[in-house]
Amino acid sequence: MINVTAAVTVREDRTAEFEQAVAAARPAMLVDEGCTRWDLQRVSGSQVDYVLLEEYADGDALRRHGSSAEFNAFGEVLKDLVAGPPVISVLRPVGEQSQ
């Protein structure tokens, strides 16, 4: 499994729109069976800092996601809503994993 975290700061006046945009995009992201998690989180204590917890079956699934029309369309929507570019971390498991 490949976990990915995407941390983003949303413009203060656009958080509701951002959450709706993620909810709207989510089903299409999960259509690809290789995308096993695409869960939005907000950082505790913040109104504008969010993290998407993502998980992919393998590198191919991650590449498919990154080149999908849905992902690109979501990127376009995000441009107006975020205060800066997301910080994406692609993670490699080290040692025993629960998931």
Added chain:
Amino acid sequence: MINVTAAVTVREDRTAEFEQAVAAARPAMLVDEGCTRWDLQRVSGSQVDYVLLEEYADGDALRRHGSSAEFNAFGEVLKDLVAGPPVISVLRPVGEQSQ
């Protein structure tokens, strides 16, 4: 569920020790049923940047973890191995979740 990410940069000469310290501490962290995930990841493309993906059943489980002897002992071990303090993000789910 409460997800937590703990991002840490390890001293270049101590990564093997760090990975062993996490592996050694992990079983005790998972003894508490409320701790449902404590998975070490390394950031792709880096030799020194790691993220612990953690998950807790609820706030009580997270508090138990944070005040446990195992957690404090692990913190002591970390002091010599890391290049700086971990960046901890306690996350609140927003919308539909896969896990």
